[in-house]
Amino acid sequence: MMKKSASRQTGFRLSPRAIPTVAAVVIFLLMLIMGQVLFGTYIRLGFMSSLFMDHAYLVILAVAMTFPILTGGIDLSVGAIVAITGVVGVKLMIAGVPASLVIVIMIAIGAVFGLLAGVLIEEFNMQPFIATLSTMFLARGIASIISTDSLNMPQNNNFSWIGGEGLKIIDNPKISNDLSLNFGVIVALVVVAVSYVILHKTRTGRTIYAIGGSRSSAELMGLPVKRTQYVIYLTSAVLASIASIVYVAGIGSAKNTMGVGWELDAVAAVVIGGTLITGGYGYVLGSVIGALVRSIIDPLTSDFGVPAEAVTIVVGLMILAFVILQRLVTFVRKE
Amino acid sequence: MTKEEPLVSMKGISIEFPGVKALDNVDLRLFPGEVHALMGENGAGKSTMIKALTGVYKINAGTITVNGQNRIFNGTADAQNAGIATVYQEVNLCTNLSVGENVMLGHEVRGHLGINWRKTHEAAKTYLAQMGLTDLDPHTPLNEISIAMQQLVAIARAMVIDAKVLILDEPTSSLDANEVQDLFQIMRKVRDRGIAILFVSHFLDQVYEIADRMTILRNGKFVEETMVKDMPRDVLITKMIGKNADELSLIGTKSRKETPQAATDRPLASVRGFGRKGSIYPFDMDLFKGKIMGLAGLLGSGRTEIGRLLFGADKPDKGTYTFDGKKISIDSPATALKNRIAYSTENRRDEGIIGDLTVRENIILALQATRGMFRPIPRKEADRIVDKYIKELNVRPADPDRLIKNLSGGNQQKVLLARWLATDPELLILDEPTRGIDIGAKAEIQQTVLDLAAQGMSVVFISSELDEVVRLSDQITVLKDRHKIDLMDNDDTVSQQTIVEDIANTSVSGQSQGKEER
Numbered sequence: 131m132m133k134k135s136a137s138r139q140t141g142f143r144l145s146p147r148a149i150p151t152v153a154a155v156v157i158f159l160l161m162l163i164m165g166q167v168l169f170g171t172y173i174r175l176g177f178m179s180s181l182f183m184d185h186a187y188l189v190i191l192a193v194a195m196t197f198p199i200l201t202g203g204i205d206l207s208v209g210a211i212v213a214i215t216g217v218v219g220v221k222l223m224i225a226g227v228p229a230s231l232v233i234v235i236m237i238a239i240g241a242v243f244g245l246l247a248g249v250l251i252e253e254f255n256m257q258p259f260i261a262t263l264s265t266m267f268l269a270r271g272i273a274s275i276i277s278t279d280s281l282n283m284p285q286n287n288n289f290s291w292i293g294g295e296g297l298k299i300i301d302n303p304k305i306s307n308d309l310s311l312n313f314g315v316i317v318a319l320v321v322v323a324v325s326y327v328i329l330h331k332t333r334t335g336r337t338i339y340a341i342g343g344s345r346s347s348a349e350l351m352g353l354p355v356k357r358t359q360y361v362i363y364l365t366s367a368v369l370a371s372i373a374s375i376v377y378v379a380g381i382g383s384a385k386n387t388m389g390v391g392w393e394l395d396a397v398a399a400v401v402i403g404g405t406l407i408t409g410g411y412g413y414v415l416g417s418v419i420g421a422l423v424r425s426i427i428d429p430l431t432s433d434f435g436v437p438a439e440a441v442t443i444v445v446g447l448m449i450l451a452f453v454i455l456q457r458l459v460t461f462v463r464k465e
Numbered sequence: 466m467t468k469e470e471p472l473v474s475m476k477g478i479s480i481e482f483p484g485v486k487a488l489d490n491v492d493l494r495l496f497p498g499e500v501h502a503l504m505g506e507n508g509a510g511k512s513t514m515i516k517a518l519t520g521v522y523k524i525n526a527g528t529i530t531v532n533g534q535n536r537i538f539n540g541t542a543d544a545q546n547a548g549i550a551t552v553y554q555e556v557n558l559c560t561n562l563s564v565g566e567n568v569m570l571g572h573e574v575r576g577h578l579g580i581n582w583r584k585t586h587e588a589a590k591t592y593l594a595q596m597g598l599t600d601l602d603p604h605t606p607l608n609e610i611s612i613a614m615q616q617l618v619a620i621a622r623a624m625v626i627d628a629k630v631l632i633l634d635e636p637t638s639s640l641d642a643n644e645v646q647d648l649f650q651i652m653r654k655v656r657d658r659g660i661a662i663l664f665v666s667h668f669l670d671q672v673y674e675i676a677d678r679m680t681i682l683r684n685g686k687f688v689e690e691t692m693v694k695d696m697p698r699d700v701l702i703t704k705m706i707g708k709n710a711d712e713l714s715l716i717g718t719k720s721r722k723e724t725p726q727a728a729t730d731r732p733l734a735s736v737r738g739f740g741r742k743g744s745i746y747p748f749d750m751d752l753f754k755g756k757i758m759g760l761a762g763l764l765g766s767g768r769t770e771i772g773r774l775l776f777g778a779d780k781p782d783k784g785t786y787t788f789d790g791k792k793i794s795i796d797s798p799a800t801a802l803k804n805r806i807a808y809s810t811e812n813r814r815d816e817g818i819i820g821d822l823t824v825r826e827n828i829i830l831a832l833q834a835t836r837g838m839f840r841p842i843p844r845k846e847a848d849r850i851v852d853k854y855i856k857e858l859n860v861r862p863a864d865p866d867r868l869i870k871n872l873s874g875g876n877q878q879k880v881l882l883a884r885w886l887a888t889d890p891e892l893l894i895l896d897e898p899t900r901g902i903d904i905g906a907k908a909e910i911q912q913t914v915l916d917l918a919a920q921g922m923s924v925v926f927i928s929s930e931l932d933e934v935v936r937l938s939d940q941i942t943v944l945k946d947r948h949k950i951d952l953m954d955n956d957d958t959v960s961q962q963t964i965v966e967d968i969a970n971t972s973v974s975g976q977s978q979g980k981e982e983r
Contacts, residue, residue: 145606327578327579330579330580331578331579331580332579332580333571333573333575333580336562336566336570336571336573336580337570337571339559339561339562339566340559340562340570342561343559343560343561343562344557344558344559344560346557347557347558347559348559349541350519350541350551350553350557351541351557351558351570351571351622352541352542352544352545352546352571352626353542353570353571354542409561410559410561411561
């Protein structure tokens with residue numbers, strides 16, 4: 131309360147709803163600084179480059195999850211869509227299908243699952259949670275039927291370059307501290323930019339926020355709610371298959387069990403990034419920061435000597451802290 | 466103001482729900498540049514008629530003509546495209562967005578790079594200015610402005626979509642007198658632009674003030690269309706309820722005289738220096754058995770806050786509470802119920818009824834709560850209580866197994882009253898028991914309140930309708946800006962006018978400063 135009145139006096143107009151997102155940025159920076167001070171390897175070009183390249187897929191998934199969560203919905207199927215598109219994609223490559231066609235097919239598969247979720251939600255009036263839970267099991271099941279082996283991409287494919295070493299922008303001769311960028315990161319950045327434009331610069335985007343505020347109001351205002359819901363679940367599923375393309379290209383293999391729990395990592399990133407889980411408020415850039423916070427937890431905890439088994443506890447505590455922060459902000463608002 | 470061609474003509478509209486004929490062959494004509502009032506009791510079919518016109522419900526029979534064109538609405542978007550905009554009672558806007566976004570939603574100004582927010586907000590500003598909201602920054606979040614302003618924002622939105630017909634469904638039910646006047650000013654402005662306004666309100670005074678023409682419905686049937694100036698009030702009431710309304714005006718004047726004077730010297734409940742920071746400044750109050758204490762004041766004057774404090778729904782931070790000679794400390798509704806204090810909320814839909822439970826379950830809810838979960842009320846006992854109150858309060862339909870959400874507002878209120886009566890309270894606090902219900906049910910509830918007092922119950926009666934307070938109360942506590950400013954014995958010298966003057970002439974600013982400094 132004190133802070134609020136103080137900021138009013140100085141005329142600084144920060145929407146209280148943006149506080150969780152700003153907090154996420156601050157915490158990300160603090161984590162970087164802490165890592166740098168204690169371990170000396172964080173604020174370096176090499177570290178940042180690999181952080182982005184290794185987690186481009188998570189950034190894309192977090193952006194994907196932002197769409198349904200903004201409306202108060204959720205898409206639990208994104209992890210399973212990563213698996214099915216990955217398995218199908220690598221199978222096709224082994225069979226000699228050219229990479230460009232493989233990419234089109236992978237995206238099409240994602241779109242089918244997104245469309246299915248949209249139909250279940252809009253035509254059969256199902257909760258997004260239940261609808262995407264069922265498409266999640268369906269996608270995972272089909273992936274397992276196709277293959278339960280770890281499928282390796284053939285040598286000399288036209289695909290791996292997407293997630294490969296990438297080009298070195300600053301080649302640091304002494305140590306492995308190069309600023310590098312691969313195509314996966316570029317894809318992620320494009321996804322972020324396009325999503326930002328959709329959400330903030332198009333009527334469809336504003337309808338998404340309106341649905342998050344009140345679906346019935348949005349309907350009574352004559353907004354195309356149903357069509358927008360289809361757009362949302364199609365977008366999240368297609369982005370999930372793009373995440374799959376980036377990830378599979380990076381590791382060079384696919385398996386039916388990959389992506390288990392990623393939907394929840396994506397939810398964590400979105401929540402940490404300051405999007406309200408009940409919808410209506412949030413920013414796609416916040417989700418990007420959320421994904422980065424989520425990504426940096428792994429190296430940081432391992433440097434601290436936290437056993438890998440306990441990392442999820444750290445993630446859980448962070449989510450808790452951010453949700454409490456959101457609650458406080460909402461509370462201050464009501465006062 | 467005679468216009469030969471109606472803008473909207475609904476003919477022979479019938480809508481059936483399973484087992485119910487909600488509308489039966491109803492006509493409605495809306496003329497450009499006219500305010501048309503849709504009159505009728507709760508359950509007469511007003512809302513259904515509106516929903517037919519806005520495309521929420523499909524009609525089973527009849528035709529809708531807008532601007533000479535036959536229209537079939539398959540959804541709200543269809544109706545909007547035909548130029549029909551609606552502002553609902555509970556304001557259908559998005560509270561998470563800004564005022565400007567709400568005004569322009571779906572009609573944002575677009576440039577080459579998507580929405581041009583600067584121009585969008587500028588456009589919103591001009592539309593808001595038309596509603597007299599010149600000082601309202603379109604960037605303000607919607608949830609920071611009052612309901613009255615939100616309604617004007619919703620009307621501004623109707624101007625954006627270039628509506629030919631504006632439907633206002635109970636727009637004034639949560640506004641105070643000044644806000645109503647502001648709204649009416651805007652309505653006249655909009656009307657004079659040649660827009661047809663359909664206005665629904667329970668307040669007859671408002672209808673007579675603003676409306677040009679009216680259509681009367683009763684039990685889903687068309688009764689009459691007439692110019693407002695040709696329709697005397699008593700005739701209107703008779704047509705709406707189908708019986709003579711004289712009995713209504715007799716309530717109170719007759720019964721109050723019959724109430725015994727000063728039943729006991731010792732008050733049943735008595736509070737001293739009772740208050741809560743931010744809701745009501747400390748006040749004293751004595752409540753006697755067999756007496757009705759009316760609380761009069763404007764919206765936000767602290768009426769409801771007193772009710773909630775007396776019931777323990779809010780905790781007092783000052784003062785003492787004496788009940789039946791004993792000092793008590795009421796910190797929750799459960800303790801209040803144990804002390805046989807009951808409170809019926811003003812917020813019927815959200816805090817009162819539980820829509821998906823039956824009438825029976827809603828009635829025995831509070832009684833069961835006082836017994837605790839391990840001592841269920843025997844079915845026979847429950848049936849006896851439920852039947853008794855359904856009969857006594859004339860709940861219609863008299864079916865204890867019907868879901869309460871399917872009852873009209875007036876009957877829901879009766880069920881709520883039954884719920885609290887079933888706990889056999891000594892002190893009953895009624896907060897707006899007659900808000901938003903029709904005249905017939907209103908009269909029944911008023912009569913019940915008088916009967917209860919005559920039987921020795923102490924009643925606190927809270928209402929925004931002064932005539933009701935004056936008619937029913939033995940004593941009236943007058944409130945202004947969260948202060949108790951007066952206590953009147955309700956004798957022949959007291960009228961609505963004296964209370965209004967009392968509120969207008971009493972200044973509380975000095976008082977409040979003194980109290981805040983403590």
